[in-house]
Amino acid sequence: MGSLLSGKPVSPPPTPPAGVPSLAVKHALNCHRMKPALFSVLCEIKEKTVLSIHGIQEEGPPNAQLMRLDNMLLAEGVSRPERRGRGGSAAAANTATPGGCPNDNSLEHSDYRAKLSQIRQIYHSELEKYEQACHEFTTHVTNLLREQSRMRPVSPKEIERMVGVIHGKFNAIQMQLKQSTCEAVMTLRSRFLDARRKRRNFSKQATEVLNEYFYSHLSNPYPSEEAKEELARRGGITVSQVSNWFGNKRIRYKKNMGKFQEEATIYTTKMAVDTTKIGGLGSQASCPSTPSSGSSGPFPLTSARDALITLQTLASLRPAPAGGSLRSQVSLRAQSKDALGVPDSVLGQRHRAQVGGGSWECAILPATSQLPQGSLRGPSNGEGPTGYLVCCLDD
DNA sequence: GTACATGATTATTA
DNA sequence: TAATAATCATGTAC
Numbered sequence: 001m002g003s004l005l006s007g008k009p010v011s012p013p014p015t016p017p018a019g020v021p022s023l024a025v026k027h028a029l030n031c032h033r034m035k036p037a038l039f040s041v042l043c044e045i046k047e048k049t050v051l052s053i054h055g056i057q058e059e060g061p062p063n064a065q066l067m068r069l070d071n072m073l074l075a076e077g078v079s080r081p082e083r084r085g086r087g088g089s090a091a092a093a094n095t096a097t098p099g100g101c102p103n104d105n106s107l108e109h110s111d112y113r114a115k116l117s118q119i120r121q122i123y124h125s126e127l128e129k130y131e132q133a134c135h136e137f138t139t140h141v142t143n144l145l146r147e148q149s150r151m152r153p154v155s156p157k158e159i160e161r162m163v164g165v166i167h168g169k170f171n172a173i174q175m176q177l178k179q180s181t182c183e184a185v186m187t188l189r190s191r192f193l194d195a196r197r198k199r200r201n202f203s204k205q206a207t208e209v210l211n212e213y214f215y216s217h218l219s220n221p222y223p224s225e226e227a228k229e230e231l232a233r234r235g236g237i238t239v240s241q242v243s244n245w246f247g248n249k250r251i252r253y254k255k256n257m258g259k260f261q262e263e264a265t266i267y268t269t270k271m272a273v274d275t276t277k278i279g280g281l282g283s284q285a286s287c288p289s290t291p292s293s294g295s296s297g298p299f300p301l302t303s304a305r306d307a308l309i310t311l312q313t314l315a316s317l318r319p320a321p322a323g324g325s326l327r328s329q330v331s332l333r334a335q336s337k338d339a340l341g342v343p344d345s346v347l348g349q350r351h352r353a354q355v356g357g358g359s360w361e362c363a364i365l366p367a368t369s370q371l372p373q374g375s376l377r378g379p380s381n382g383e384g385p386t387g388y389l390v391c392c393l394d395d
Numbered sequence: 396g397t398a399c400a401t402g403a404t405t406a407t408t409a
Numbered sequence: 410t411a412a413t414a415a416t417c418a419t420g421t422a423c
Contacts, residue, residue: 199417199418200419200420201419201420201421222411222412243411243412246412247411247412247413247414250412250413251412251413251414251415255414
């Protein structure tokens with residue numbers, strides 16, 4: 001019960017104005033002769049009211065949702081202050097990147113960590129603001145009640161209860177903050193996981209490595225596990241991605257071979273040139289080994305492959321060691337343009353490569369083209385060839 | 396916005 | 410169990 005203040009007779013304010021009563025009014029109230037009696041009545045009413053409210057607002061069991069939120073924020077590393085190590089989810093993300101491009105993982109992880117850190121900072125900053133506001137407001141209300149206790153019965157218990165109410169209100173705000181923080185973390189996590197599932201085009205190098213293998217093993221484009229591992233290593237992708245790629249490629253190639261003919265020619269010619277560049281000796285130096293090289297099945301030997309093999313064989317030849325302007329020309333197996341299965345667009349495209357002291361020039365030329373003096377080209381196969389694969393070796 | 400390319404996923408098959 | 414075929418979902422060029 002609040003202490004009774006000595007009252008003196010005073011006339012009550014006729015119609016209290018809105019807002020805080022003036023000092024004169026306060027003084028008049030304090031000095032009113034009826035104040036003690038009025039005060040005791042007020043105290044009785046207060047006591048009943050407080051008890052009833054207290055009964056209603058009795059603290060229930062710990063808020064399960066709040067506990068869940070707290071646990072989650074703790075698990076996500078948001079509740080804890082900024083630290084150097086990875087958060088729980090970030091650590092989990094580090095170990096769960098199947099099929100993703102390893103080259104991008106660190107970037108993705110750092111991005112994830114940066115965003116998580118941002119969320120953590122915002123959370124702690126807001127939390128601090130709320131705590132400060134709560135403290136200020138509690139102090140303000142407490143002081144106000146203490147001051148009011150001079151005019152009306154305000155027990156310490158009531159002040160305590162009011163503080164509890166204020167804390168409850170601020171806790172509700174805090175819970176909203178925690179909830180929105182959890183949502184932000186969840187969104188971030190789902191985006192991160194989606195990003196790992198998201199399709200990304202392979203790098204040019206990876207595509208080239210895979211295509212080179214595919215077109216150089218067109219008769220049997222089924223790389224062994226070792227070959228897959230090698231291709232994965234060279235392309236900076238995973239073995240399963242290599243498997244996926246070959247699965248897709250085989251099907252799409254079979255479905256529409258015409259569409260891939262130009263690509264096949266480009267790669268076979270490129271491969272031939274590359275082979276000569278590295279001084280290949282007939283081996284498929286730039287390609288991982290193939291498990292078998294059968295020519296039957298759904299991928300029959302194509303003319304392009306024939307051409308490649310021939311070129312690779314040619315690569316084993318060397319310019320004449322003797323000085324001078326010896327010009328060696330080598331003929332390839334005769335192939336008509338149609339038999340080669342090349343589109344007109346690649347006719348005439350030349351590819352040069354340095355080999356030792358000389359250079360190769362490979363091209364698929366129209367049958368009618370003027371070849372350099374001494375050049376050899378595939379003899380006519382009697383079917384009216386319209387193009388030849390030609391390779392000249394200069395000294 | 397649309398069409399096409401392409402990597403990934405899934406159900407089926409040998 | 411690996412390959413195939415169909416399909417999904419996203420990237421990219423126009």
